[in-house]
Amino acid sequence: MKKDNKESSYEAIGVLSDPISIVAHQMKNPLAILKNYLEILREGRVGEVNPKQKEYLGDSLETVMKMLELVREFLEVSKIEEKCFKIEKEQVDITHIIKDIAKNYSIWARANNSKIIFRSNKNIPPVCTDSVRIRQVIENLISNAIKYKTKKTGIIEIKLERKNNSVLLTCKNNGVSISDNDQSKIFSKFYRSEDAVRIQSSGTGLGLYISRAIIEGSGGKIWFENNEGDGVTFFVSLPVAVHSLGIYRCN
Numbered sequence: 001m002k003k004d005n006k007e008s009s010y011e012a013i014g015v016l017s018d019p020i021s022i023v024a025h026q027m028k029n030p031l032a033i034l035k036n037y038l039e040i041l042r043e044g045r046v047g048e049v050n051p052k053q054k055e056y057l058g059d060s061l062e063t064v065m066k067m068l069e070l071v072r073e074f075l076e077v078s079k080i081e082e083k084c085f086k087i088e089k090e091q092v093d094i095t096h097i098i099k100d101i102a103k104n105y106s107i108w109a110r111a112n113n114s115k116i117i118f119r120s121n122k123n124i125p126p127v128c129t130d131s132v133r134i135r136q137v138i139e140n141l142i143s144n145a146i147k148y149k150t151k152k153t154g155i156i157e158i159k160l161e162r163k164n165n166s167v168l169l170t171c172k173n174n175g176v177s178i179s180d181n182d183q184s185k186i187f188s189k190f191y192r193s194e195d196a197v198r199i200q201s202s203g204t205g206l207g208l209y210i211s212r213a214i215i216e217g218s219g220g221k222i223w224f225e226n227n228e229g230d231g232v233t234f235f236v237s238l239p240v241a242v243h244s245l246g247i248y249r250c251n
């Protein structure tokens with residue numbers, strides 16, 4: 001519930017003036033309504049559906065959800081560009097968020113012959129970031145790791161460590177490496193490497209661009225390195241919340 005309220009408050013922020021964001025804004029509500037109706041139909045809440053109908057409704061629902069995601073990304077990009085992308089910093093239990101996301105993504109990972117392994121040091125302190133938007137960053141890292149694997153089995157290793165006044169999140173996967181030519185571009189808007197497009201046709205190239213705005217807006221850093229063998233490791237460093245008088249603060 002909290003998440004919905006917060007997300008709708010983001011929407012009210014800022015003056016969206018470019019044509020893409022106006023269209024995206026106009027599409028968001030009709031798509032959300034369509035998604036609800038498709039869910040109701042697929043669940044058989046207004047009459048029995050046969051397996052074929054259920055399959056088609058499921059496919060339609062997936063398409064609508066992809067469109068909603070695209071619309072959300074367009075709106076966020078225009079907010080970043082119009083400098084009204086708001087990060088609401090608060091203390092966040094990043095361990096809990098990663099566990100939750102890893103659990104949610106494990107089914108998709110398994111369907112793609114991939115495995116998510118999460119290792120965390122004990123007593124990771126709360127970090128300062130936006131509790132809703134940080135999920136987006138982690139979800140994008142994990143979904144990229146699942147999408148851009150080349151081997152039969154994908155291994156995604158997520159680790160959390162404390163480093164002085166920061167918490168370092170690493171997300172390492174086997175799979176495609178990022179060529180010298182692409183290295184300076186992958187955080188750019190709409191950029192997708194040729195290898196990425198060949199392996200996985202769906203994608204917008206907006207995930208890392210938005211992630212960088214979220215992490216830098218939280219006072220952190222995001223970067224990557226190619227692994228020694230194959231694949232890539234992404235690093236996200238976030239400031240630890242200040243601990244004083246028995247409580248953690250972010251401001």
Ligand SMILES: Nc1ncnc2c1ncn2[C@@H]1O[C@H](COP(=O)(O)OP(=O)(O)O)[C@@H](O)[C@H]1O
Nearest residue numbers: 144145148186192193196203204205206207208
């Ligand atoms: N784990 C990864 N392995 C290899 N390349 C990656 C990985 N994550 C991101 N990339 C590269 O960075 C690009 C941008 O990522 P992103 O912004 O999330 O866009 P998308 O997921 O839509 O392709 C990808 O298209 C790909 O070229």
Ligand SMILES: [Mg+2]
Nearest residue numbers: 140144207208
């Ligand atoms: Mg992505």
